[in-house]
Amino acid sequence: MAIEVNGKTIETDEEDYLVNLSDWTKEIAEVLAKQDELELTEQHWQIINYLRDYYEEYQIAPAVRVLTKAIGKKFGKDKGNSKYLYTLFPYGPGKQACRFAGLPKPTGCI
Template sequence: MAMIEVNGKSYEVDEEGYLVNLNDWNEDVAVYLAQTENVTLTDQHWEVLNFLRDYYNEFQIAPAVRVLTKAIGKKLGAEKGNSQYLYELFPYGPAKQACKIAGLAKPTGCV
């Protein structure tokens, strides 16, 4: 397995750069992973990342993009629960890219 180093500490990642251990995640790791994805994290990004982590803690699964969009719409409002908004934040795929930055496993069904 590959490793990344953040603030002098090493973390194991899979071949696509997803954290192997969910408990290794912290905000510094998120910033590092976001940089590797060419994403500069804003409050809107953190809102989605924290939503994803809460969702994972509740359901033990990373949501696919349709489920993510619908769930965010319910919790954060229709203006945020749509694909256009999420793709503006995470242009390489709201589920896949956001889950990676949030330290979650790659959602099932993502290529």
């Protein structure tokens, strides 16, 4: 499977997660969001960039519970809750946000 971004073919798996994490660009995130009928806002980018930093440090995508707690610590209690994260990523904050961030599917996500 693959997606087209700026005339370049980017390889994805059957769920549209990038096969090669090094292929990720902001434009790829935008294309993936558009497929899900979402427009990425500054709030989305806060979470996406946090996930990329987390992955760089720990080499793993955080589980939703870990993500929720970490977002609350970094950005405040109003953002560190499932309701807020599901508002931004309706198909699941771990699963959908990690896909947009070019990361592997988080462990425990169905």
